[in-house]
Amino acid sequence: MLRPEKMSRVVVAGSKDVIAPVIEKLHELRLLHIVNYNGSQPDFALGKPIGKAKEYSEDLIKLRSMARYLDVKSKAPEVTYSESQILSQTDNLLNNVNNDVTSAFERITVIEAEVKSKQDQINALKPLAALPLPLEAYYGYESLAVFVGTAASAVDADVAKASPVNEIYTGTAKNANLVAVFVPADKAEQVSAALSEHGFSETSVPRLEGSVDSAVSSLEAGIKNLEGEKAPLQKKLADMRKQYEDLILATDEYLSVQTSKTEAPLRFAETDNAFVIDGWVPTDQFNRLKSELESAAGGKIEVQKLDDKEADALVGHGEDVPSKINNPSIVKPYELITRLFAIPEYKEFDPSLLIFVFFPIMFGLILGDIGYGVMIFIALMLLKKKFRTPGWQQLINIVLIASIWAIIFGFLFGEIFGPLGLWGYMFGNLPHHEILMLEEEGMFFGEGVFGSLGRLGPLGVFPLYRLATNAVLLLIGISIFIGVVHCGLGSILGIKTELAYGEKKHAYFERLPVLIFQVFFALTLLGLVMGQMMMVYLGGLLILVSIVMLVMGPEGAMGATHIPFYVSNLISYLRLLAIGLASVGLAFAANQLAFYVIMPMLSGGAHNSADFSIIAIVVGIIVLTVVHFINMLLGILSPFMHPLRLHYVEMFTKFYSAHGGGVEYAPFGHVRRFLKV
Amino acid sequence: MVVAEIIDGGILYGLIAVGAGLATGLAGIGAGVGEQGIGAAVVGVVAEEPGFLGKGLFLMLLPETLIIFGLAVSLILMFAWTPFA
Numbered sequence: 001m002l003r004p005e006k007m008s009r010v011v012v013a014g015s016k017d018v019i020a021p022v023i024e025k026l027h028e029l030r031l032l033h034i035v036n037y038n039g040s041q042p043d044f045a046l047g048k049p050i051g052k053a054k055e056y057s058e059d060l061i062k063l064r065s066m067a068r069y070l071d072v073k074s075k076a077p078e079v080t081y082s083e084s085q086i087l088s089q090t091d092n093l094l095n096n097v098n099n100d101v102t103s104a105f106e107r108i109t110v111i112e113a114e115v116k117s118k119q120d121q122i123n124a125l126k127p128l129a130a131l132p133l134p135l136e137a138y139y140g141y142e143s144l145a146v147f148v149g150t151a152a153s154a155v156d157a158d159v160a161k162a163s164p165v166n167e168i169y170t171g172t173a174k175n176a177n178l179v180a181v182f183v184p185a186d187k188a189e190q191v192s193a194a195l196s197e198h199g200f201s202e203t204s205v206p207r208l209e210g211s212v213d214s215a216v217s218s219l220e221a222g223i224k225n226l227e228g229e230k231a232p233l234q235k236k237l238a239d240m241r242k243q244y245e246d247l248i249l250a251t252d253e254y255l256s257v258q259t260s261k262t263e264a265p266l267r268f269a270e271t272d273n274a275f276v277i278d279g280w281v282p283t284d285q286f287n288r289l290k291s292e293l294e295s296a297a298g299g300k301i302e303v304q305k306l307d308d309k310e311a312d313a314l315v316g317h318g319e320d321v322p323s324k325i326n327n328p329s330i331v332k333p334y335e336l337i338t339r340l341f342a343i344p345e346y347k348e349f350d351p352s353l354l355i356f357v358f359f360p361i362m363f364g365l366i367l368g369d370i371g372y373g374v375m376i377f378i379a380l381m382l383l384k385k386k387f388r389t390p391g392w393q394q395l396i397n398i399v400l401i402a403s404i405w406a407i408i409f410g411f412l413f414g415e416i417f418g419p420l421g422l423w424g425y426m427f428g429n430l431p432h433h434e435i436l437m438l439e440e441e442g443m444f445f446g447e448g449v450f451g452s453l454g455r456l457g458p459l460g461v462f463p464l465y466r467l468a469t470n471a472v473l474l475l476i477g478i479s480i481f482i483g484v485v486h487c488g489l490g491s492i493l494g495i496k497t498e499l500a501y502g503e504k505k506h507a508y509f510e511r512l513p514v515l516i517f518q519v520f521f522a523l524t525l526l527g528l529v530m531g532q533m534m535m536v537y538l539g540g541l542l543i544l545v546s547i548v549m550l551v552m553g554p555e556g557a558m559g560a561t562h563i564p565f566y567v568s569n570l571i572s573y574l575r576l577l578a579i580g581l582a583s584v585g586l587a588f589a590a591n592q593l594a595f596y597v598i599m600p601m602l603s604g605g606a607h608n609s610a611d612f613s614i615i616a617i618v619v620g621i622i623v624l625t626v627v628h629f630i631n632m633l634l635g636i637l638s639p640f641m642h643p644l645r646l647h648y649v650e651m652f653t654k655f656y657s658a659h660g661g662g663v664e665y666a667p668f669g670h671v672r673r674f675l676k677v
Numbered sequence: 678m679v680v681a682e683i684i685d686g687g688i689l690y691g692l693i694a695v696g697a698g699l700a701t702g703l704a705g706i707g708a709g710v711g712e713q714g715i716g717a718a719v720v721g722v723v724a725e726e727p728g729f730l731g732k733g734l735f736l737m738l739l740p741e742t743l744i745i746f747g748l749a750v751s752l753i754l755m756f757a758w759t760p761f762a
Contacts, residue, residue, distance in 0.1 A: 340731035
């Protein structure tokens, strides 16, 4: 669980006669992580595709372009098809349906282009309505040059200077002065220069006839016609999409499977009569792979496991051992967090299990509210039905498990939508004189009780009112304690990882001192708080020892410069307390605002809840809902991001991904989604 | 004499509160300034290479600790440190 599964290096060699059944079997077994042959051996060539590889890939391209026209996207399967169903419909799908879709789609594209060009013409025409000329007057001259456009100032005088023979029309439209200037063609250059001094910008006049208004209305009629033709085509595409969506996805899957099978030999080494496949297989599955392949090939094959020494030599030459991450299904969602950072290397630890243990607890400790926890739980249960892709499911499951912890901590902290308030109504509070007594003794941890059970835990700390001074101090301690355990586990895994790589010096003089330093730094702090000077002296001594070890380590004196980082690692865990306090504070403020400010104020200063007016209660509840809703949204975000950081920055740096990311075990084969098994 | 007035008049506790606020607030500004640059760079990288999201988050969350330091100081000021007691 904590480590990727043990793998063995396998070589499969066989006669080319049996290459097809062997590939078929490998694909079905989904066991062998193939190492692609790179063509480095002179006696072996790269394999060539078998069977109808070319046809399959051509069909796949056709199918995918159709899927793109229909806007078909991958989704959770609703219907599954058998291979014979697919085969019987492929021809129809790729020819008739494809032609229909393509022609409809292309027609829509043409229509859209035409509509756009007509729209552009309308936009160009509209300002010309200000000029008193029919459209045919603007073009078709041989000896005249025509300038139509907008100008910033009056152009008459300058144009007349450049060309004494001229005709000028002007008009105003939408804050712009339109001019149409007609001059002899041989004066065009001078006039153009004169116009540019007036900020002239030319408008292109569409080659149409008649008045501007009639031209615009005929263009608009044309657009309407085209749109009328487009709508049924779009509906047709939508209908076809509904009808063929599942079939298209299933066919895509079928063709992809066929392509990967027929093109598989490209990854093998070949001679004239034989083929060789290199790959990795989980050690405990080797015998199954061997016997299945041998029976599929009728004995014309040799499946061999390399011994560890040979495998190590290959790894030494730069071959990656794939990591097969294997966790129980409840831990699986947390692999998402691991993957987001990096895939563990074969010799590294897979931290998913640790994330499963710590992440929800941290989330719960920060949020710690029954009301929010239950609301998030219900919301996620609803979302779980809606978002069914694996990525979303994982994310939802992560928060789902965490929200249960939030409810548990809600009981410990005595919070239902903020501290007190609702809790008091449901479970009751301590009598006032007892609170005063406890405060005087410095033992006050809050005023809620667990109904008839009263207060529980050592010194009766639960339910723990998080905003009380004593509770804050207690939670500081708990946060640092979690930090020491969390970082400590990271350091221990770090030591083991370095040993697995055979880096003894790194293990004992880089990882171990960090463990010692952090544990005894925390103990020294505890000693100071408790006034146990023996603990302080002992802790101080061991801190010194750990620093000396760091200096002796592979980094030398530079190693000691990391010390502030290790201190800040521990202090960083205070966020578990701090973000929780912020969220409690907001909830508390919401409740105070509604019950002690808005409701009494709107009821004319009434202090008894029985005297509140209806309006006051309604407004109060609206304010409560809004503020609590915002707080809850923040209450999902920050308790998620901050523990994530604690794992990535504080814990992973101790052991994870120091040797670069690994390669995930991806066996040759395919998980059927739309195809029946 | 002024000192005595400060201690007796409760001004001291006001000053402690102001100090605690400054500690958290200024640390927050610092963390924000730090994250601004990293955040922009990470968004840029993730747009090109989505697989970098995890490492990007890791880098972006690094300066967050700054504000926790400020907060730790505030907590000590408010709860743990009782001057002239």
